[in-house]
Amino acid sequence: MEKIIVLDTNVLLHDPQAIFSFQYHKVVIPAVVLEEIDSKKRLADELGRNARHISRLLDSLRKQGHLHNGIALPGGGILKVELNHRSFERVQSLFSEISNDNRILAVALNYQLEQKDKADKRQVVIVSKDVLVRIKADVLGLLAEDYLPDQSVISSDGYTGYGTIYVHPSVIDEFYSNRFLPVAMIPVKGRLRPNEFVILKDEIGTSKSALLKVSQDGCRLEPLYLSNDPVWGISARSAQQRMALELLLNDDIPLVTLSGKAGTGKTLLALAAGLMKVEDEHKYKKLLIARPVVPMGKDIGYLPGEKEEKLRPWMQPIYDNLEFLFDTKKTGDIDKILLGMGSIQVEALTYIRGRSIPGQFIIIDEAQNLSRHEVKTIVSRVGEGSKIVLMGDTEQIDHPYLDAVSNGLTHIIESFKQESISGHMSLEKGERSRLAQLAADLL
Template sequence: MKKIYVLDTNVLLHDVQAMEAFEDNEIIVPIVVIEELDNFKTHSDERGKNARIVSRALDSYREKGRLSEGVPTNSGGTLRIEMERANVLPTGFVFNKSDNGILNIAYSLKLKEETRKTNKKPVIIVTKDTNLRLKSEALGIEAQDFITDKINFSELYTGVAEVETDASVIDALYKNKTVPLPAAGTYYPNQFIIFKSNDGSKKSAIGRVGNNGEPNVKLLSQTEPVAWGIKPLNKEQRFAMELLLDDSLDIVTLVGAAGTGKTLITLATGLQRTLDEEKYRRLVVCRSIVPVGKDIGFLPGTKEEKLEVWMGAIYDNMAFLADRRNPDEGEEKAKYILDSGKVEIASITHIRGRSLPQQYMIVDDAQNLTPHEMKTILTRAGEGTKVVVTGDPYQIDTPYLDAESNGLTYLVDRFKGQKNHGHVTFTKTERSRLADLASHLL
């Protein structure tokens, strides 16, 4: 049965290809959505860029016919721009609100479909606005979130698996440094496996699935990795450092709550590989510019002075690392490193169009990015570049994104199984006892 989908503006701004995601069904773009796209198109942020892309896409459909009458989409459906209709909403709905204008069109279409004797089409509002979905349901209109890019976060790949096995398998791993993959279960390249004896003893071993195509697990080295004086404080940090220092991996993703050490160890390994070992030409640290709470408005100064406010976490960690090497000179040493040109602090806003070969690239706070923005950033990576993406899906400050639809979790899910990708999910907070309590209780 064909359906009628009425799209909200936020769906098109979230995914510029959303109009091609509804197969052979009828897609309605209310005229109020066009008005909102027109308002957004002058913005210099990602929403403005997406609004311009969607407007050009809608304009290209005009070559196929009149949008007011409906034109075919590439996926076999039809696309129509629906003009404003006489108000049929019940008393209590403010008609001059954009959301209620979309709701009024959907409700009018629903009433029209109900008069048909045959071939009635269900009318569905697609929006990322929770309140609009609630109002739709109150009117008896089916409402859906746009979930083509959503990931089941509770089942997100963690990069680590625990396996109970015979003690002989653990003995063989220590003796031969490698054992075949366990027969039961699904495992991915560069996944860490914690073997535990099933005979009640405390015998255990940690290995890592190979990425050379052979179905085996290699014993993890007994020597802990060290980068810029930083040693891992728990097994998850150990796993992360193993991946970060592995030249065979082009991309590493780290997911975890605040205070688990994601940014610190990533920055430490980046400085080690760039400044000390000169494996990479430069360390590039990117962060999304999304305020927590109310925005304080425009900031004075140069680009670097503006970014200093947003990049406080990066500067703090760099000063901490520099101070470990040069006690009492942390801030001065950190400033010297930044002035050397070997380290660049960049805003994700200004990364479009760049090509970054032979760089160690850190994308911090990636939970605030959409899947499309994540794709834009990763396609900047040139030959020989290593990209590390970190974030906490429970600390999202961007409207219409959640733990299941942000670019970080989308990336982890899509890249698992790639031999040049490694991932670790952190669970233990090391910043302080208070930070640990806050991450679990609040």
Template sequence: MKKTFVLDTNVLLHDPSAMLRFEDNDVVLPITIIEELDRFKKQPEITGRNARQVSRMLDDLRSKGQLTEGISINGDGSLQVALCRRETLLELPPELEGDKADNAILAVALELKRQCDSPVVLVSKDINLRIKADALGLTAEDYKTDKVDVDDLYIGMDKVVVASEDIDRLFKLGGVALDQEFFPNQALTLIDEANPSHTALGIVDGASGKVVPITKLSRSGVSRISPRNREQSFALDLLLRDSISLVTLVGKAGTGKTLLAIAAGLQKVADERLYSRLLISRPVVPMGKDLGFLPGDVNEKLTPWMQPLYDNFDLILGTQDSSGKPDHWRRGHEELIEHGLLQIEPLTYIRGRTIPKQFLIVDEAQNLTPHEVKTILTRAGEGTKVVLTGDPDQIDNPYVDAASNGLTYVVERFKNEPLAGHITLLKGERSGLADRAAALL
């Protein structure tokens, strides 16, 4: 049945194209949304850009007719900007009195419920507004277009029981075809049906569909980092495989996501010279209360945000002595920066750029919206590899959650793509304490 969807401002700030994503249903924007967009449009971050984009889209739609009368979109659907009647606003309970934007949105939805024969649904990412709407007898939903089921999130790995001959062919012939359907670049543990303790690790080749052995590493590992468990071995294989342009690594704290990505990036940039530069970025989102403006130039301001990355470089390059004090005779990442092999910058400066032939790592990607991740991936030029790392359980961005953040969104959308690979890291390797804390707390 055709429905009428009333959108809240936060839905449009989350996805500027949301008003066009309801197929052949009717979409209504309360007039108060326009006022709120005007308030948000001056913000410098993604919220401000989204507000300006929505305003431009609405301005373009004005050429097709009167917004207050409804404009045809998506075939049988329509888009309308609805005015809030003062009489309906006064009918709200005393606790909801006033000209607050949420109250105006509720009043518009109530008025439409009386007038429309079709079901009216209020769509908002504000949990409290959905609760208020339910108390008033309105149907309210979250914006689900870019949500994924976290419980069934693709982990990138599987176990397969095979004949012993298949394991032999895997290594003798360099690949084996199995009579099962797998995702491209899915990591497999092959188990010998005659001897379950006899196993082999392989990757489903994205081009041929055959299972091929994972990359054999030297004794020194990758940039002096060696995998400590099966998932890390799979992750390093995807990171080192040149045919894969996008790698996503998901895992709890201490599983080695960032360390493995940096180690693989250093080998590809500094040793193999396959990429011109290792570019590392992360969203500037604080955990807890923000400290406010920081003193110094841009590099000094970024140091607190990028310190976790510097810690990984110190570990890889051995630029910390046993006492934990930096070794000033070997500057580590600073020397790489001086030679143009490494660049570390916030995501604020990545918009509008074209990034060719670089190894791009985006750390803490769980704090990004799907729209922000799309912006990042569309920056990738010819020959660039993008690695997204993060933990959906450690989200500091108030506008996303475990089901709607950009990292999990990309994992689900790209699981069928031959150019992408994903691994969920399960075991913590930072320390016994860190592993137990992540599990128990």
């Protein structure tokens, strides 16, 4: 049955191509949505880019006819900019404020009331990424849904990068004898992915176990090549950290993703691995560290000084970890060290568009605050001979239009999990302190 889809502004600002995602249904854009998009088009961030994108897209569609009369979409549906459903009376009885959200709800409600008397009545659905708009729609008797086509994760758990499999002890013995196992010998549901880790445990219940990694061709289970020796003074404190270091120090895996709660060691492990590869092994020319400029809570506004001074508050978590790795004693010592080395660059992602970055070890922190488009822009900047590490905590998203399944970090994890050039590890156990671990679990 054909539906009438009423789009909220945040859907178009999140994905300008959303109007093509509803197949043969009628897509309605209320006039107030155009006004909200117009107010965002001068922004220099992702919202501004998307506002300009949807504006140009709608302008190109005008060639097919007047948008307020409705035009045909490639997928078979109809797109219409609604001008005549601006009556606010029915919504005002419950929500008296004449806000843009309430006007969008009024459009959907008026459509629904119109459909009641029609023989071929169609279901009206308001699509919004704003939870409160969906709740208000429910109060008004409207069907409301989140915008879901961009969500990457199908399962509830997502891809962790490792799994535990219980086998007969003879299988573990064979691995230690031959130093490899064919994947066909492992009783696993589905298919093991390249560079995925496997923890074999004795199904009888003894302490016998083995830690293995799937080969890049996906055919064999191989031992970890790295010993548990410290990396720039940092030793793995858990099996997951050891697996993460295996990925970070493997030059044949140019894309590594790390996820986990605060305090699990993501940033520290990546920095330690990057320093070893750049300073000790000279595998890469430079260590480039960047993170998105997205504030937690209220923004403090403009910052004084040159670019480096402006970036310092945003990059302070990176400097904290570098101070720990270099074991500095005084404030300002780390700046002198970095200035003297010249091979470590701390940047904001604002300046990465248009660059080509060959021969560098690139670390992108707080990647959960990136959209799918921003992640694509960043990874497509990686030049020949570079390695990129993206990491973050999908439970700490500060971006207003992203969630645990639509953010860029989750998107790249799920998109690349079958590729031989990538590896992922989900870190679980907090190592910062007992208090930090309890805070991450309980709060």
